[in-house]
Amino acid sequence: MADNVFIAFQTNDESRSIIEAILADNPGATLDEQPAMVRVVCPGRLTINRESVEERMGRDFDLQELQLHLITLTGNIDETDDAFTLAWRN
Amino acid sequence: MQLDLRTVTIKPLRQTFSHVARRIGADKAASRYQEGTFDLQATMNFHYRPLWAPDYEIFDASRTAIVMADWYKLLDPRQYYYGSYTLARARMQEAAEADFALVEDRGLADSLPHAVRRLAMDLYLPLRHLEWGGNTNCMSLAAYGFGTAFTSPALFHAMDHLGMAQYLTRLGLVLGDEAELTAAKQAWVAGPEWQGLRKYIEDCFVMQDWFELFTAHCVVLDGLLFPLFFGEIDTHLAAQGGGAVLSMLTRFEAEWFIDATKWTNAVIKNAAGESAANKAQIESWIGTYLPLAQAALEGPARSAFGAEAPAVIEQLTEQFSARLAKLGVSTAQKG
Amino acid sequence: MDMPTTKKKLGIKERYALMTRGLDWETSYQPMDKVFPYAQFEGIKIHDWDKWEDPFRLTMDAYWKYQAEKERKLYAILDAFNQNNGHLGVTDARYVNTLKLFLNGISPLEYMAHRGFAHVGRQFPGVGPRVACQMQSLDELRHAQTQIHSMSNYNKYYNGLHSPTEMIQKVWYMSVPRSFFDDAYTAGPFEFMVAIGFSFEYVLTNLLFVPFVSGAAYNGDMGAMTFGFSAQSDEARHMTLGLECIRFMLEQDPDNIPIVQKWIDKWTWRGIRVLTLVAMMMDYMLPKKVMSWKEAWEIYFEENAGALFNDLARYGIKMPECAKQAFIDKDHISHQAWATFYQYSGISNFHSWLPSEEDKDWLSAKYPDTFDKYYRPRFEHWEAEAKEGRRFYNTTLPQLCQVCQIPMIFTEPDDPTQICYRESDFGGEKYHFCSDHCKHIFDDEPEKYVQAWMPAQQIYQGNCFPEGADPTAPDFNAVEEVLKYYNIHNGRDNMDYVGSEDEKNFAEWRQTSTKN
Numbered sequence: 001m002a003d004n005v006f007i008a009f010q011t012n013d014e015s016r017s018i019i020e021a022i023l024a025d026n027p028g029a030t031l032d033e034q035p036a037m038v039r040v041v042c043p044g045r046l047t048i049n050r051e052s053v054e055e056r057m058g059r060d061f062d063l064q065e066l067q068l069h070l071i072t073l074t075g076n077i078d079e080t081d082d083a084f085t086l087a088w089r090n
Numbered sequence: 091m092q093l094d095l096r097t098v099t100i101k102p103l104r105q106t107f108s109h110v111a112r113r114i115g116a117d118k119a120a121s122r123y124q125e126g127t128f129d130l131q132a133t134m135n136f137h138y139r140p141l142w143a144p145d146y147e148i149f150d151a152s153r154t155a156i157v158m159a160d161w162y163k164l165l166d167p168r169q170y171y172y173g174s175y176t177l178a179r180a181r182m183q184e185a186a187e188a189d190f191a192l193v194e195d196r197g198l199a200d201s202l203p204h205a206v207r208r209l210a211m212d213l214y215l216p217l218r219h220l221e222w223g224g225n226t227n228c229m230s231l232a233a234y235g236f237g238t239a240f241t242s243p244a245l246f247h248a249m250d251h252l253g254m255a256q257y258l259t260r261l262g263l264v265l266g267d268e269a270e271l272t273a274a275k276q277a278w279v280a281g282p283e284w285q286g287l288r289k290y291i292e293d294c295f296v297m298q299d300w301f302e303l304f305t306a307h308c309v310v311l312d313g314l315l316f317p318l319f320f321g322e323i324d325t326h327l328a329a330q331g332g333g334a335v336l337s338m339l340t341r342f343e344a345e346w347f348i349d350a351t352k353w354t355n356a357v358i359k360n361a362a363g364e365s366a367a368n369k370a371q372i373e374s375w376i377g378t379y380l381p382l383a384q385a386a387l388e389g390p391a392r393s394a395f396g397a398e399a400p401a402v403i404e405q406l407t408e409q410f411s412a413r414l415a416k417l418g419v420s421t422a423q424k425g
Numbered sequence: 426m427d428m429p430t431t432k433k434k435l436g437i438k439e440r441y442a443l444m445t446r447g448l449d450w451e452t453s454y455q456p457m458d459k460v461f462p463y464a465q466f467e468g469i470k471i472h473d474w475d476k477w478e479d480p481f482r483l484t485m486d487a488y489w490k491y492q493a494e495k496e497r498k499l500y501a502i503l504d505a506f507n508q509n510n511g512h513l514g515v516t517d518a519r520y521v522n523t524l525k526l527f528l529n530g531i532s533p534l535e536y537m538a539h540r541g542f543a544h545v546g547r548q549f550p551g552v553g554p555r556v557a558c559q560m561q562s563l564d565e566l567r568h569a570q571t572q573i574h575s576m577s578n579y580n581k582y583y584n585g586l587h588s589p590t591e592m593i594q595k596v597w598y599m600s601v602p603r604s605f606f607d608d609a610y611t612a613g614p615f616e617f618m619v620a621i622g623f624s625f626e627y628v629l630t631n632l633l634f635v636p637f638v639s640g641a642a643y644n645g646d647m648g649a650m651t652f653g654f655s656a657q658s659d660e661a662r663h664m665t666l667g668l669e670c671i672r673f674m675l676e677q678d679p680d681n682i683p684i685v686q687k688w689i690d691k692w693t694w695r696g697i698r699v700l701t702l703v704a705m706m707m708d709y710m711l712p713k714k715v716m717s718w719k720e721a722w723e724i725y726f727e728e729n730a731g732a733l734f735n736d737l738a739r740y741g742i743k744m745p746e747c748a749k750q751a752f753i754d755k756d757h758i759s760h761q762a763w764a765t766f767y768q769y770s771g772i773s774n775f776h777s778w779l780p781s782e783e784d785k786d787w788l789s790a791k792y793p794d795t796f797d798k799y800y801r802p803r804f805e806h807w808e809a810e811a812k813e814g815r816r817f818y819n820t821t822l823p824q825l826c827q828v829c830q831i832p833m834i835f836t837e838p839d840d841p842t843q844i845c846y847r848e849s850d851f852g853g854e855k856y857h858f859c860s861d862h863c864k865h866i867f868d869d870e871p872e873k874y875v876q877a878w879m880p881a882q883q884i885y886q887g888n889c890f891p892e893g894a895d896p897t898a899p900d901f902n903a904v905e906e907v908l909k910y911y912n913i914h915n916g917r918d919n920m921d922y923v924g925s926e927d928e929k930n931f932a933e934w935r936q937t938s939t940k941n
Binding site: 140218226 | 455556
Binding site: 003004005006008010034035036037064065067068069070071072073074075076077079080081088089 | 436437438480481482483487491494495631634635636639640642643650654657658660661662664665668715728729731732733735736739
């Protein structure tokens with residue numbers, strides 16, 4: 001099985017939409033809830049799609065806004081205007 | 091048990107940290123600027139010497155000829171710590187962004203007379219490299235300067251220069267395209283009118299004394315260059331039919347210089363005021379770099395003002411000398 | 426001249442490239458190797474700086490915008506927390522002692538990181554890494570300042586927080602975190618990136634910030650939670666920079682691989698040793714505990730760093746050898762560290778205390794193989810002594826490891842009843858180490874590590890007394906004089922929590938809040 005990647009957010013209203021989008025778009029993703037934070041863990045690869053987040057937030061979303069809510073992550077990052085992906089390459 | 095913590099009146103044991111209290115007195119609360127600045131940099135009991143500079147301690151006051159009994163006299167009158175700095179820049183950024191958006195959305199660049207648009211690109215786009223050079227030089231100040239009071243604003247200055255290099259890049263993409271940026275780089279590297287500035291900047295890159303570098307770049311060069319480009323040249327382009335469009339695209343730079351000057355003035359004033367030796371040293375550096383900066387700016391000034399260029403620079407130099415005189419520093423040539 | 430009327434919209438990568446890479450030029454009035462004098466001496470070979478992949482692509486305008494937004498939120502929460510006497514809402518004032526360790530031992534490192542990244546942000550010839558390092562330098566200044574500002578209000582009401590900038594430079598155990606950063610700063614720029622950008626940021630800071638800060642939230646400290654998570658949101662950028670830097674060096678030249686591996690080995694171990702302090706904070710100092718050090722280690726090091734090293738395996742990079750010892754040590758170090766600080770509370774700037782019955786049962790459950798067998802008896806012995814009025818204070822400084830500068834408290838990996846001692850000879854002198862890995866680090870660069878400012882030796886050499894102290898005077902009290910030099914207020918900042926001013930004030934203030 002592929003190694004896990006993860007991304008963690010502060011628990012707040014905006015990150016709720018982001019997390020919902022991640023869970024919808026990444027079938028293997030699971031939640032690990034800790035005090036004041038939530039960590040999303042996914043085997044191998046995890047993608048955040050701009051459009052998915054926008055649908056849930058009901059407004060335009062720039063993926064660079066992730067900066068505001070992020071706590072930590074692992075994996076190699078690939079960032080375009082439309083998607084933010086974390087992956088291990090093995 | 092429900093606690094109502096708001097109703098509790100408790101007497102603090104102390105108002106601030108002891109190193110801050112030593113400077114401002116123990117009886118009053120300190121500002122965030124003071125607590126976030128005073129004595130943050132280590133001064134003693136260093137463990138190892140830098141492998142890359144074994145003649146110096148990690149932080150070493152002897153990296154400059156300027157001598158201060160207390161380096162925390164070089165305070166920033168803007169009282170920037172990270173939070174107040176980013177908030178101030180975010181406000182400027184928002185205004186600049188709105189102006190860029192307006193120019194882009196309304197296609198205002200297309201309303202510029204051809205010659206004005208050409209001249210603006212010829213003058214402003216090579217400057218993005220100079221601003222990158224400004225970033226490099228200010229990073230040296232932030233890294234090798236002594237005392238947080240000076241090095242923090244030096245880092246802010248460095249990041250500001252990067253930001254301005256990026257705003258000038260955007261200006262290039264609004265007025266022209268990527269090919270214009272390439273052409274401007276070619277002009278910066280090989281165009282005769284830019285070589286004076288490029289040499290000035292590259293000589294700054296290898297300067298060893300950080301206060302000398304500060305004087306040469308932040309005080310002397312920027313002190314002439316910003317009023318030239320974002321004052322005189324801006325007015326000139328507007329009068330040639332550029333209207334307010336170009337001023338909108340360079341408003342960040344113009345506003346920045348006003349803000350930046352508060353800091354550079356305070357540093358010069360306090361360092362020169364410390365001792366006759368400091369004052370003499372600063373005046374000697376200015377005596378060296380002022381003529382070099384004047385000469386370096388002549389190329390681009392000529393592109394804008396032709397034969398009147400020397401007079402424009404002379405006038406800016408007079409303003410500069412008046413500014414320095416108020417700080418207690420003379421720019422008169424000695425000997 | 427053609428003026429394009431409709432322009433193609435540039436994607437984030439192209440646009441960012443123009444905003445950074447496009448800016449520099451090959452200098453000719455001054456030679457490049459004079460402009461960037463430190464790029465070569467470490468032996469790292471870089472053939473093409475343009476191969477650098479920018480991980481996050483923040484231009485300065487976006488940086489100002491988002492960071493200002495973070496700052497607005499952070500200071501709004503801090504102001505509210507302070508105005509409402511939020512500190513009285515923490516679980517117990519014992520908790521504040523974790524903040525003392527943080528403010529004295531960690532915040533000054535953030536400042537060092539700021540200056541270190543300013544240095545490498547000036548020196549790398551490549552624009553991509555240079556800009557990323559500059560932003561990190563700015564972020565690190567943010568962290569130092571937001572931490573000071575968050576804890577400023579605690580300093581008004583609790584002891585031991587009043588002199589962080591002075592104590593990091595003087596107090597004996599502070600040389601552990603400080604020498605770590607001095608070591609990184611004084612190394613070359615590439616080694617600095619492996620030390621801080623990679624080993625510290627990518628492999629280790631999760632352990633410092635995430636479970637500990639979550640623990641702060643759990644203990645009712647909104648202030649620490651806010652600066653912690655807010656800082657950590659920058660760390661995501663930093664970790665990515667560290668990882669990219671490693672990959673870049675490995676891809677540029679195969680000759681770089683053994684050098685990088687050596688640095689990874691060294692800095693993983695240096696970091697693990699510093700984290701001993703964090704282990705103790707999590708297991709012993711948080712009144713309400715979120716997870717044990719061992720659990721945090723398993724998630725954030727074994728699982729996470731394991732995945733990372735699997736990813737790097739393609740370049741021939743291996744998990745550092747020291748991870749094997751760390752695998753064993755995770756069951757021991759928090760207990761060994763707390764037992765040490767318990768004894769040395771007389772000369773430390775925070776309080777220590779004995780674990781309660783409930784704490785001990787939690788530790789037994791979390792450390793079934795070690796706590797009851799090796800550590801519970803020790804704490805129970807001290808408990809019995811304290812009950813008899815003989816609270817144990819040790820004032821004879823123990824021998825310190827020449828590299829990590831932690832006292833010789835760690836045990837042999839294969840025998841938890843034996844203290845581990847190693848030594849090397851250099852220049853006719855003997856040097857002592859806590860482990861094979863610290864000895865190995867020393868043996869590789871003895872000229873560097875013999876320079877270390879060793880707190881115990883410095884005291885014995887008379888360098889840690891206040892000005893004017895006279896060690897030959899008949900009534901000279903060395904311990905008191907050292908405390909004065911440290912600016913530790915004897916009887917207020919130090920000693921056991923039980924009976925301390927912090928304990929008394931906290932109880933009184935809380936009382937006031939429940940009465941009229």
